[in-house]
Every structure is written in C-alpha cells, then in structure tokens.
Amino acid sequence: MTILLTVLGIVIFAVGLLFSIAWHELGHLSTAKYFGIRVPQYMVGFGPTIWSRKKGETEYGIKAIPLGGYIRMIGMFPPGADGRIEARSTSPWRGMIEDARSAAFEELKEGDETRLFYTRKPWKRMIVMFAGPFMNLVLAVVIFMGVAMSFGFQTQTTEVAGVQKCVISQDVAREKCAAGDPVSPARAAGLKEGDKIVAFNGQRVEDWSVLSNLIRETIGPASITVERDGNEQVLQATLAKNMVAQKNSDGEVIPDKFVPAGYLGFAAATEIVPLSFGDSVDRMGDMIVTGVESIIALPSKIPDLWNAAFSDGDRKDDSPVGVVGAARIGGEVMTLDVPAQNQMAMMLFLLAGFNLSLFLFNMLPLLPLDGGHMAGALWESVRRKLARIFKRPDPGPFDVAKLMPVAYVVAGIFICFTLLVLIADVVNPVKIM
Structure with a gap:
C-alpha cells in the first residue's frame, strides 16, 4: 500500500509539473501570437514526440521527457551584418553564433518577413519573454494564497x-x-x-x-x-x-x-x-524573499551537494532539490499518516514552490533563460534611445546571437549542476519523515 501511495504522489506531482510547464509556455505563445509573431511549435517536454496535433500554423504536442518545454518562434535572432544567414565561419565560437542565427530562420515562409521576433519593438519582445515566467508567478500566488486562506x-x-x-x-x-x-x-x-x-x-x-x-x-x-x-x-x-x-x-x-x-x-x-488575506500576502512575500536568497546561495550549496552525492555527507533540509527530488517528496507526502486534506495542501504548497522557483530562475539575466532575452531587448532599447539623444544613426536590433557562446557555457554549468542535484536526489534524497 505504501508503494502504491508513493507512486500516486509521484504521478500527481508529475501532472502538476506538466501543467506548470504548459502554463509557462502558454504565456510565451499567447503574447507572441498577439504581437503577430509566427509560432510553428508549442511543445511540453523534450525528446521524442509522443503526441502532437497541428492547429492553424502551430503544432501542439507533448514530448517524452517532462523536464521543460518550449515554443519555437520565427526570427529569434537578426541576420548577420551582410544580411545573409548562410555564411559559415570556421571559428567554433562564430559557428555557434551562426548556427543559432540559422535556427532562428528555420521554416521561414513567404510573408514571414513581417512576422519575425527580432523585428518587434524591444518592449514587445520583453513582454513575450516575461510572459512565461510571469505565468508561473501567477500560478504560485494563486495556489499559495488559495491554500493559505482556505486551509492554513x-x-x-x-x-x-x-x-x-x-x-x-x-x-x-x-x-x-x-x-x-x-x-x-x-x-x-x-x-x-x-x-x-x-x-x-x-x-x-x-x-x-x-x-x-x-x-x-x-x-x-x-x-x-x-x-x-x-x-x-x-x-x-x-x-x-x-x-x-x-x-x-x-x-x-x-x-x-x-x-x-x-x-x-x-x-x-x-x-x-487559515490566514487572512493580509497575512497570506505577507507570507507570500516572505516566500519570495526566501526564494531569492536560495538562488543567490546556490553556489555555496555545491560542496554539500557533492559530499551528499559522492561521500557520506548529510543531505541538509535546505539543500537544493530537482524534479526527481521534488517528485520523491510528493510521493512521501501521500504516505504520511495525516488527513487527506493535509496531504493535498502539502502537495499544492510543493507545486506553488516549484512554480515560484521557475519564475525566479528564469528571471536571471543569462541566456538561454528568458531573462537573458529580456536583458538583450532592454539593452537594445537603451542603446537606441542613447543614439536618438546624441543624434547618432540607429544601431538597429541588438544581436543576441553574439552571446550564444556565453549561453552555451551557462547552459553547460546548469546541466552539470542539474546532474549533481539529480545524483544527490537519487542516492541521498531530502526526506520529510
């Protein structure tokens, strides 16, 4: 029975995770379409596609690995200085830039010249990129406030x-x-x-x-x-x-x-x-502050994570957990000897915390995160305003593709950290009982 309840908890958390990812990408999708950007794909998950359906000009689908999601927008990066996207350099760093630029123009069709992401004003691009994390923040607040005021x-x-x-x-x-x-x-x-x-x-x-x-x-x-x-x-x-x-x-x-x-x-x-509305707002504010502090403290957690994963070090209660660790906690919640409403409240709080983490993490001004694209759009806006003030020629769109080498380094660091957390979650998990 314990195994069955654990599996049930993991499944419930996985469903909540998929919904959170889909909700995040819906923010990007809806605002991109609103601003006239063509979106060929909306996908929840990575890896092989297990289900998809095309509606209009967008393919909607679910992939096998529920560790993220994406929408593909046409023209994420501007073309090179020569206006061509076919140019290919022998430099590996330049190659990364040109590969990213080419990918941004995949499936370019006649008439798409006016529907490219990079051609939209910076504030519109910022809205499109912010909409995804914002949806996670909305979901976190709604879940947290609802449970805090009804359950407590x-x-x-x-x-x-x-x-x-x-x-x-x-x-x-x-x-x-x-x-x-x-x-x-x-x-x-x-x-x-x-x-x-x-x-x-x-x-x-x-x-x-x-x-x-x-x-x-x-x-x-x-x-x-x-x-x-x-x-x-x-x-x-x-x-x-x-x-x-x-x-x-x-x-x-x-x-x-x-x-x-x-x-x-x-x-x-x-x-x-149960908390009052004001107390719930205060508690939510504390939760956000704690989340920010946790992200800032992530580098300092690496030694303890390493010891927990590869030696006999203790896994601390405030240790970072990944999707696997959170799913295990969800499984443990369902085996607790507490009323069903307590279990549901704990699962919802776990989901609210996950969505808040998604929001805060994606707001980091680093590519390939949403915050990196927002930072690029903001810099473009500042650069163009300065050009107008000093009566200089319009510098044009900021080429975020030039930051792709940095993005690959950042992505590599994130992948290594994620693998470390995954190993620790498997061999020495955080437990609630």
Whole structure:
C-alpha cells in the first residue's frame, strides 16, 4: 500500500509539473501570437514526440521527457551584418553564433518577413519573454494564497501541549533533567497540559508570538490566567532566567543561536489556522524573499551537494532539490499518516514552490533563460534611445546571437549542476519523515 501511495504522489506531482510547464509556455505563445509573431511549435517536454496535433500554423504536442518545454518562434535572432544567414565561419565560437542565427530562420515562409521576433519593438519582445515566467508567478500566488486562506498553516497557539519538569539551558544537548536542575516555573505554578493561557500579567493574549515575547521579557514574578475546564483561574509563577533560542525580527527561530531571557517552561500546542488575506500576502512575500536568497546561495550549496552525492555527507533540509527530488517528496507526502486534506495542501504548497522557483530562475539575466532575452531587448532599447539623444544613426536590433557562446557555457554549468542535484536526489534524497 505504501508503494502504491508513493507512486500516486509521484504521478500527481508529475501532472502538476506538466501543467506548470504548459502554463509557462502558454504565456510565451499567447503574447507572441498577439504581437503577430509566427509560432510553428508549442511543445511540453523534450525528446521524442509522443503526441502532437497541428492547429492553424502551430503544432501542439507533448514530448517524452517532462523536464521543460518550449515554443519555437520565427526570427529569434537578426541576420548577420551582410544580411545573409548562410555564411559559415570556421571559428567554433562564430559557428555557434551562426548556427543559432540559422535556427532562428528555420521554416521561414513567404510573408514571414513581417512576422519575425527580432523585428518587434524591444518592449514587445520583453513582454513575450516575461510572459512565461510571469505565468508561473501567477500560478504560485494563486495556489499559495488559495491554500493559505482556505486551509492554513500549522501554527503555535496559547494552549499548553506539555509542561517541562525542570529548567534546562537550551544551548546544551540535553533533554532529560539532571540532579540539581531547578523545577520549571510552569510546573511549580501548577500549569497543566490542556490549559489555555488567555492572559499574562493581566494582558489578554490570543496570539502565541505575543505571549512568547511577554514571557521572554519577564524574569521574576508573573500572573498567568488560564482557561481550564471552561473556567478561568489565575496562577502565580516566578519566571527563571535561561538561555533560549534567539528569534529574528519576524519572530522566527535562528538556528544554533541563543540569548538569555525569561523562561516559563511549557510546549505550545499547534493547530492548522487559515490566514487572512493580509497575512497570506505577507507570507507570500516572505516566500519570495526566501526564494531569492536560495538562488543567490546556490553556489555555496555545491560542496554539500557533492559530499551528499559522492561521500557520506548529510543531505541538509535546505539543500537544493530537482524534479526527481521534488517528485520523491510528493510521493512521501501521500504516505504520511495525516488527513487527506493535509496531504493535498502539502502537495499544492510543493507545486506553488516549484512554480515560484521557475519564475525566479528564469528571471536571471543569462541566456538561454528568458531573462537573458529580456536583458538583450532592454539593452537594445537603451542603446537606441542613447543614439536618438546624441543624434547618432540607429544601431538597429541588438544581436543576441553574439552571446550564444556565453549561453552555451551557462547552459553547460546548469546541466552539470542539474546532474549533481539529480545524483544527490537519487542516492541521498531530502526526506520529510
């Protein structure tokens, strides 16, 4: 049964992946057609074609390897300075440029002279290239906001899930009480599992973060109002000074950092709480910031990935994962002993994170990514405006094909990184349980 559920999770994620890719390419396709650019092909996947159908002037299809997709537009690069695309240099670098230029004019038909990609104004080309990643961003936001507002997140509450027996400094690797450890203030005050703290020193509290901050700020006597068996009663406690986990400005725990603060000694219960629209927007913003930071940190993750793939190094929880790793996580989600709605929410959050990663990754200003073509169009616009300001001849379209040698190097780096992540995902995967 576990194997069946794992396979089901992988299939569900694969379907979501295919939809995300198709959705991305639909952004490129719709805007390209809107601006009159001829698009001979719209494909989801790479490799051999397993299904295709031609409608109008475009062939729509699905390929065997669901690791990406593409649309083919006529005239992605301008012709050379001599106006010919047949010229072929013996230089390998020039050869790359000319091969790319020739490919851009594949299937050129009569009348296509006015339907070439490079002939469109820079702002139109930027829209066409941005539309793909933007569709992934829209999908990520819609999924995330929808699940956050309807289902919610696991959130700490002011209810007591357990009471610590003694005071143990949190910066030491010890969980059991030792001789000489003082009794925890919560236990001494008579706090019990199931109590709901409704006020601290007379201040009403409903939010765990507020209560946590009040406790941290207090060392010494404090009154704690709890709701127990439907009635409220006030307990008197003397909070101890202890080393506790440090929090950042967002109230999140900073790993392996501790500060002296007030200590009561209980574990807060958790429950799934739907977020308001404003809180969902804030959480989505945090997710985007975290995504940007993760992409910036990718080079620093390579040594750990290498050790995880080729030696006995641990695979860290924040380690990059590829499509295979994400699919495995999707399979694990379906085997968790949680309600079906929790599994669905986790799968949707996984898909939202994947789409956000697609958006951020494709916005990098590097060929062959969408951001590289956008950067080329932006540079062309700046160059032409400067020419007008200084009354110089129009420099014409910026020849992005000249950057193809760099694009091949970048693509090679990406392929090597993808293979490294793939190997790590197979031999030492990130696990959620």
